[in-house]
Amino acid sequence: MPPIISTEIFMNDKILLAHGSGSKLSHDLLEKILVPPINNSILARMDDAAVFELSGKLAFTTDSYVVSPIFFPGGDIGRLAVCGTVNDLSMSGAEPLYLSLALIIEEGLELEELRRIIESVKNTCAEAGVQIITGDTKVVNHGKADKLFINTAGIGVIRKGLDISGANAKVGDKIILSGSIGEHGIAVMSQREGLQFSVPVQSDCAPLNRLVSDMLGASRKINCLRDPTRGGLAATLNEFARQSNAGISIEEEKIPLHDGVRGACELLGLDPLYIANEGKLVAIVSPADTEEILAAMRKNKYAGGAVVIGEVTAEHRGRVVMKTRIGASRIVDMPTGEILPRIC
Amino acid sequence: MPPIISTEIFMNDKILLAHGSGSKLSHDLLEKILVPPINNSILARMDDAAVFELSGKLAFTTDSYVVSPIFFPGGDIGRLAVCGTVNDLSMSGAEPLYLSLALIIEEGLELEELRRIIESVKNTCAEAGVQIITGDTKVVNHGKADKLFINTAGIGVIRKGLDISGANAKVGDKIILSGSIGEHGIAVMSQREGLQFSVPVQSDCAPLNRLVSDMLGASRKINCLRDPTRGGLAATLNEFARQSNAGISIEEEKIPLHDGVRGACELLGLDPLYIANEGKLVAIVSPADTEEILAAMRKNKYAGGAVVIGEVTAEHRGRVVMKTRIGASRIVDMPTGEILPRIC
Numbered sequence: 001m002p003p004i005i006s007t008e009i010f011m012n013d014k015i016l017l018a019h020g021s022g023s024k025l026s027h028d029l030l031e032k033i034l035v036p037p038i039n040n041s042i043l044a045r046m047d048d049a050a051v052f053e054l055s056g057k058l059a060f061t062t063d064s065y066v067v068s069p070i071f072f073p074g075g076d077i078g079r080l081a082v083c084g085t086v087n088d089l090s091m092s093g094a095e096p097l098y099l100s101l102a103l104i105i106e107e108g109l110e111l112e113e114l115r116r117i118i119e120s121v122k123n124t125c126a127e128a129g130v131q132i133i134t135g136d137t138k139v140v141n142h143g144k145a146d147k148l149f150i151n152t153a154g155i156g157v158i159r160k161g162l163d164i165s166g167a168n169a170k171v172g173d174k175i176i177l178s179g180s181i182g183e184h185g186i187a188v189m190s191q192r193e194g195l196q197f198s199v200p201v202q203s204d205c206a207p208l209n210r211l212v213s214d215m216l217g218a219s220r221k222i223n224c225l226r227d228p229t230r231g232g233l234a235a236t237l238n239e240f241a242r243q244s245n246a247g248i249s250i251e252e253e254k255i256p257l258h259d260g261v262r263g264a265c266e267l268l269g270l271d272p273l274y275i276a277n278e279g280k281l282v283a284i285v286s287p288a289d290t291e292e293i294l295a296a297m298r299k300n301k302y303a304g305g306a307v308v309i310g311e312v313t314a315e316h317r318g319r320v321v322m323k324t325r326i327g328a329s330r331i332v333d334m335p336t337g338e339i340l341p342r343i344c
Numbered sequence: 345m346p347p348i349i350s351t352e353i354f355m356n357d358k359i360l361l362a363h364g365s366g367s368k369l370s371h372d373l374l375e376k377i378l379v380p381p382i383n384n385s386i387l388a389r390m391d392d393a394a395v396f397e398l399s400g401k402l403a404f405t406t407d408s409y410v411v412s413p414i415f416f417p418g419g420d421i422g423r424l425a426v427c428g429t430v431n432d433l434s435m436s437g438a439e440p441l442y443l444s445l446a447l448i449i450e451e452g453l454e455l456e457e458l459r460r461i462i463e464s465v466k467n468t469c470a471e472a473g474v475q476i477i478t479g480d481t482k483v484v485n486h487g488k489a490d491k492l493f494i495n496t497a498g499i500g501v502i503r504k505g506l507d508i509s510g511a512n513a514k515v516g517d518k519i520i521l522s523g524s525i526g527e528h529g530i531a532v533m534s535q536r537e538g539l540q541f542s543v544p545v546q547s548d549c550a551p552l553n554r555l556v557s558d559m560l561g562a563s564r565k566i567n568c569l570r571d572p573t574r575g576g577l578a579a580t581l582n583e584f585a586r587q588s589n590a591g592i593s594i595e596e597e598k599i600p601l602h603d604g605v606r607g608a609c610e611l612l613g614l615d616p617l618y619i620a621n622e623g624k625l626v627a628i629v630s631p632a633d634t635e636e637i638l639a640a641m642r643k644n645k646y647a648g649g650a651v652v653i654g655e656v657t658a659e660h661r662g663r664v665v666m667k668t669r670i671g672a673s674r675i676v677d678m679p680t681g682e683i684l685p686r687i688c
Contacts, residue, residue: 022574024680053400060477134404144489279354
């Protein structure tokens with residue numbers, strides 16, 4: 001390795017435009033910072049595409065992450081980028097296997113911050129049991145991005161005999177929520193705006209693939225699964241209602257809420273139903289198997305607070321209706337306009 | 345669809361932050377602008393992950409595109425994003441099948457520009473015979489990105505019995521280049537900097553999957569394949585030399601050069617060996633089959649100018665040596681530092 005290159009990397013301690021140019025500096029960045037923590041036999045080939053054997057019904061998904069700030073209570077953009085894609089695969093009933101990792105870095109990013117993010121990617125991949133097998137790095141001029149954007153795409157194998165889709169909700173099915181809502185959005189927003197609440201809120205950001213395995217171990221009669229991220233629980237339930245052309249009825253008092261989220265929402269006039277989660281799921285399941293599924297969920301560390309929050313109805317098809325604490329009914333509409341920007 | 349939403353989309357004619365929030369506006373953007381041009385039966389399910397059946401040895405790749413400007417002579421960021429990933433898959437010997445499309449949009453982007461980009465994505469997918477089956481859209485505040493960044497990831501099936509890798513070059517193999525070099529980089533740079541050359545240069549941006557099929561139809565004895573993008577022909581040949589631990593010898597006078605590229609490089613002091621291409625490939629092939637492969641390539645519209653530029657040697661292993669026009673030999677090193685930023 002020519003010493004001048006190493007000096008450049010280590011003296012500046014910041015990302016340069018040239019780190020994205022396909023030059024020696026790009027190769028150094030890959031070989032010294034990006035690849036070693038996450039390396040494996042497929043990634044190590046370093047060809048234009050990763051190659052592996054796979055057969056069956058596959059799931060494929062992608063998400064870009066533009067969260068600001070890139071570090072927040074309970075997580076960071078690296079953990080988020082792995083969890084988000086692992087969770088999207090899991091919600092199709094797939095076992096997540098392989099991820100891609102594509103970075104768009106703003107010139108001037110501290111190498112130390114990049115190292116911490118890659119370490120977090122590594123740890124989250126290890127927790128979820130997935131591998132990064134291909135990647136890409138681009139650098140844009142200072143002021144043309146916001147520190148770091150990450151895209152992950154992912155591939156998984158769908159377990160045999162499953163047909164999980166937002167379009168599969170049936171009248172009488174029960175709606176299970178895996179735990180309290182709104183923590184990710186409130187944690188990111190409070191960090192970004194420098195707000196302090198009496199009860200601190202941590203992001204719930206977590207890989208949910210093992211939780212889904214536990215649930216499917218208890219019953220295969222899971223019709224819909226989704227993680228309520230952008231747009232919150234309200235968006236997910238509305239999507240189910242529309243895709244399945246079914247009514248969704250929920251009860252406000254059944255929905256678990258962390259004290260810090262409740263306080264922050266009251267203070268800021270936000271509705272927790274619309275706040276993003278990154279470690280929760282909603283399942284619509286056959287009524288007969290509800291208790292078995294709930295019991296399996298509650299043994300998993302990410303779903304100790306799993307509860308039934310409502311059911312699928314033949315009334316008000318395509319709409320979500322909530323019975324409020326005071327006994328009234330209100331329509332929970334699809335979110336409109338901007339809620340909390342840049343939370344994922 | 346509530347009229348106020350439609351009005352918002354069509355009166356402003358610009359992307360708003362709320363288009364990325366998971367709200368009704370996000371759904372409207374998807375349903376009115378992004379999905380219809382590229383829709384297909386897998387994408388239309390609109391679940392968290394796309395689902396399809398596939399078996400065998402698969403290739404998986406990803407790239408983010410941050411080219412500036414997003415429209416340039418001969419292409420745009422949409423065509424580039426499809427070609428880049430189609431080509432990376434093709435270079436592993438795979439038939440590209442499915443792509444993801446993830447957009448990071450800067451608030452304020454003209455909807456009309458976005459429409460043109462999606463139209464270009466559609467046309468390029470049709471040309472290459474691939475489908476977009478999953479996607480994502482994020483919007484960041486004005487000044488926190490540069491109009492539009494696109495990530496595509498792609499999946500393909502590797503043809504049976506092939507083993508193409510940068511590590512497979514053998515002494516005596518011939519090195520084929522599919523045509524003239526440097527056009528993409530010069531076209532983008534001249535558009536960005538407002539330079540005009542007497543001979544205008546267009547990007548060579550093109551999907552090369554059918555060219556690779558034509559080549560494999562002529563012979564299976566193709567050992568290495570790569571598209572010389574960032575870092576240009578010099579980077580690709582150096583990667584082959586290192587991965588295969590072989591010497592690479594090329595002849596300067598054999599390398600085709602467009603007059604406009606030659607002129608621009610002379611004027612600006614650039615070396616065309618280091619300038620990016622987006623529609624060229626380098627193949628290292630068995631000497632016995634070289635003529636058959638060349639003949640097949642020249643029938644394809646993207647490789648009419650295919651030529652042998654050199655061969656693999658037992659000397660100077662790990663290095664690229666070029667015989668110059670005046671008969672001297674010089675080492676062609678891996679590019680150092682910044683060449684032309686933001687060209688892909």
